[in-house]
Amino acid sequence: MNPIDKNARSEQAEIDASAKWPVLVFFAWAIWWLLAGGVLQLVASVQLHSPEFLAGCAWTTHGRIVPAAQNALVYGWGMNAAFAFGLWLMARLSATTLRHGGWLFVAAKFWNVGVILGILGILGGYSTSFELLEMPRFVTLILLIAYAMVGVWGITTFSIRNTENVYASQWYLFGAAFWFPWIYSIAQIMLLKAPVRGVLQPIVNAWYVQGLYGLWFIPIALAAAYYFLPKIVGKPVANYYLAPLAFWWLAAATALAGGSRLIGAPVPVWVSTLGGAANFLLVVPVVVIALNLFGTLAGNYGALGRSITLRFIFLSMLGFVGASILNFALANHGFAAIAQLTLISDLRDWLILYACFSTAMFGAAYFIIPRLTGREWQSSSLVKTHFGTAALGIGLLVVALAAGGWTQGHMLNNESIETGSLFGEMARELSVWFTLRSIGLALLLLGHVAFLINFGFQTWAMFSKNSKVAAFRNPPALSLTKVSVTEGHA
């Protein structure tokens, strides 16, 4: 090891040590929510092919389980995982330690108490019924205060950075850190605090949902891809000079794309037209990002076999491209006439949340956690189980939702099926796809259990003396001589 490497290693170790407990706590919460949300989601899915399942009690009626599951996965798993990953990466890339991490425990506690109250509120009958804003009003303030602490920590870490350049992952993290609280508070004010009238409500709601997926989850996933891919492959990002263009273009177009969720709805036509046009414009940044990421991977596909993180990041990249294509298709009038309001529009959001974002977070967790605990993952077969079930589960869900949604859309639009018998026939036709979805969700849940057990082993191993101590290979040196645009990776 040459002296420069040694310095870099000890600096990284110092950063990791400062981030250790806050990041582990956020990950622990995230994994718990992943399981809780997964169970709720599975129950909701089973209810579609066996409607009597848990229908007798108001707390578990389908209309409450579905938003409860969605909120648990978005605000429980998604946000906690993003906090853990985002704080760690911001510290690493800014080459500075995470200071006064103790406050982040307070933030974690507030956030998660808020989400627990919110989910109980939904199940207990206080849902607002606005998509992804179902949690009762009183938790908003708790969540915003908790978020403010996390966000401020991320931004402060960025502003005391010791690097000259700001890397792509940092732009995405920085942007997301501001976008979420802004859109969340705007939506809360315009829908619940001082509600706007009439169909303005669905417009605000669609704007928020699109923003949450497109300006929070996708940027976080891209931050992970832009960071881990070149780091593990050992190659600078291909065509990196295009990355800033993609960043600004993606964000600006996504921010205007919300209206595309309202094609055909009783809102002014310009709302959905603007949304559709913005979605078409998204083609450019998606292509650029794909060039960046797949270009970096090109010729190095062998590296996938060596790194679990890279395999998950690869899934995430496929998820990103898949979700973008579907988003694009749903902005198209002819396709939307069939696919909108069916399982296919569920698929779009699920692809972003799971296939793109969650897989990126799994990859990040497999990289970060051993560096925090100083212990290797105890069971490689559990890691393999997790990846295998994730890949297979995603495949099954894509098929189930796409085929089911397509059938559903065609049946809804087919006037020759009498309305009286339509939903009976539809339930019969779709039951195979509903069952397939339940199987896929069960598989994913199995993988999450494997992940949890391994995570438990890890934390247990930290306190026991005779466990495998992690020995990290240095990441392959970036070939800086050839290309000079690799900006400060820590």
Add this chain to the structure above:
Amino acid sequence: MKNGLALFLGVFAIIAVSWAGVLLAAHKQLGSLSQFRDPTDDTLYPQRMSGLADEGRMVYQDLGCATCHTQQVRHEGFGADIARKWGQRPSYARDYIRDKTVLIGQSRMGPDLRNVGVRLGETTSADDYSDYFYKILYAPESVASGNMPSYKFLFDTHSTRDRQPSYLALKLTGKSAPASGYEVVPSYRARALVAYLESLKDTYDYPTERSLNATAGKSTEEGH
């Protein structure tokens, strides 16, 4: 990019433009939409919801009905909503100003409900409507096929011994009927919900809206 301030300003501008361009612009256009006074019968449309129906809206919200039901009739040529008689006309923005919470929904696992208070075929009497709604909530399979769950918890089943039978008791037959000597009575929440469902009817066609909401006709002029 090296400049943190430039990054911040860009990030801020993106949301500011999007908020002003989408939400504020829509608000400017629709925010002051008011009831329409029909010149012939001098009545304001859309009519106000009754108090009970508005309470029912809250039941609709808390049970998450919007998870599977939409409340939007899409225009002719976009889906089969009109052909299915889910409405005699497409929904207009003005229809929704009476609703405190507007839940147009995003999934059609079940039928659209925007005009459910007026479209049960030949049935016209109010009693028939509430009877139908109570039945589909208590025992969906008794009146419709599909995968709608039962909402039995909105009803009380109690013995008819030592008390007068309730005038609201459900007239159930077959499998879903309670044991003899018992009756099924809708709770207050069920009655509110049904009042809300019965209030869902956009029957008034605004003369001003018809032209505003018409789809652009095919151009008959060929290029000169």
